[in-house]
Amino acid sequence: MSRERLQALRETLKQQGVQAFLVPRGDEYQNEYVPASDERLAWLTGFTGSAGMAAIAAEHAALFVDGRYTLQAQQQLRDQPIEQESLSMDAIADWLCEQLRPGDALGYDPRLHTELGLATLKKRLNERDINLRPLEDNPIDAIWRDKPAPPCGPARPHPLAFTGEHSADKRARIAAQLAERRADALWLPNPEVCAWLFNIRGTDVPHLPVALACGLLYRDGSATLYLAAEAVSEALLEHLDNDVSIVNDKSELFTAAQRHHVAKIWVDPQITNCWTLQQLRARDIELLQERDPVTRAKARKNPVELAGARAAHERDGAALCEFLAELPDAVAASAADTPFGELEAAGLLRAKREQREGFQDDSFDAISGYGPNGAIVHYRVSRESSLPLKPEGLYLIDSGGQYPDGTTDVTRTLALGDFPAHAREHFTRVLKGHIAIATLHFPKGTCGEQIDAFARKSLWDAGLDYAHGTGHGVGSFLSVHEGPQRIGKAASGVALEPGMILSNEPGFYLTGQYGIRIENLVFVKESDKHHGFLEFETLTLAPIDKRLIDTGLLNEAEKAWLNRYHRRVRETLLPLVNEKTQKWLHEATETI
Known part of the structure; x- marks a missing residue:
């Protein structure tokens, strides 16, 4: 299908007098999630990730994605005539400079780009006498025959x-x-x-x-x-x-x-x-x-919004625990004619959330990855890709809910049975990084990039790392990925301030075997210990799988944090869950 669409697009570009065209994954509002009517990148290439850019030239086409989507893009592109490259404006510029000649024009839809986002590309192309030309009409819209109508639901x-x-x-x-x-x-x-x-x-x-x-x-x-x-x-x-x-x-x-x-x-x-x-x-x-x-x-939540976030996380945590308590039985009952796979697991968790007061929607498509699919950082399960869950190996579930009083986002990695021995060390090193962020005290004015290394140190000690940020901002019944605050290697220049909600999600991914991520949401508050300092308070309530922990790698302070966290999870959620989950919750939060 993409071959025909690429050819149709190239014919349209000739009519508009340009030799190449940029296709971003976005809409005119620069939303991360976009209406179906703006899913031009997915329509053209088949790639469904939340970030990416395609460049289409007369003879060649390329899809540029970041480290989160490397494996996903490989799977979705398959044998299409589209090259896969790393996402950066320099990489896009290099590719276009190879495809275009002096005097050529690169077309773009000015509604889908920012001047800041195009600045590097414009400079590089100008140096080669290649014109960056805004187009009045998006050429994809001219060939997308069954393009959905823009949404216009009630505000x-x-x-x-x-x-x-x-x-x-x-x-x-x-x-x-x-x-x-x-x-x-x-x-x-x-x-x-x-x-x-x-x-x-x-x-x-x-x-x-x-x-x-x-x-x-x-x-x-x-x-x-x-x-x-x-x-x-x-x-x-x-x-x-x-x-x-x-x-x-x-x-x-x-x-x-x-x-x-x-x-x-x-x-x-x-x-x-x-x-x-x-x-x-x-x-x-x-x-x-x-x-x-x-x-x-917007990023600095007021007391009402923080109280709402706490309440939403209690209901969400109860739903997640009921899911986790039922998961082993669902996996054990899976059969060839009625498999219980990644897709069914995500559906079960969605059903548990739907039973909770105020639930409106998932805050993003659940990342439900078993075994090798868990190693795809932003894996999106489909009927075709869904693996059946077995009573062995690791399963990663990253999901969240939208409630009128708050937005949630939580990741847990679970042992479904026997698992590779080295996974325990990997999991524990990720946990150490998670605890390092959760317990950190830092001076006011500190930016997210200044604390990112605390999450990675234990992995770095073993020569390991992960190719995504450690934390993103989260809205109040708004986007699950909110700026300007973040924790990551890249410089943001944004100081963390009281009331900001962020994720705390270090991870590790072994291609072809498993993925590990432990994610809680936290918010920034004044430090209880040091004047002029800040700290985090954890919002998410869900047990961390003790079967995957090498307690010998944890120091006493880390063990104490985990035990305090599990005690809080147990005391808060026991009254909110069914009898089966109460028994599971007692076992899952036992002291180590």
């Missing part, structure tokens, strides 16, 4: 009981920063920013409870919000005060900016697409290009 108010702050107060708080920066307006580039600022949620994006929206916030705290007409209800209009006007056409946002005499607008270059910047410049509006203040404010 609904998100109650104060969950947000902890009125939208008007949020807008006033952010507007005060506009006055300080002498900007007339702030561009609100994506649905997450709008969802937080206006206290609204929706169903337009898989696993992300938002309505497709963007807008403008003015210095006086008033705003213009874009929503599709079908998304607007009387309840929403009542929820939004008279200081918020709604438009149903994105171009009306630029008209509104002129009507409000906006001469200088604050835009975040990391999340504002090229097309928007082009529209603003065409109207002679000065651009203040700095990090969006809403994103940072």
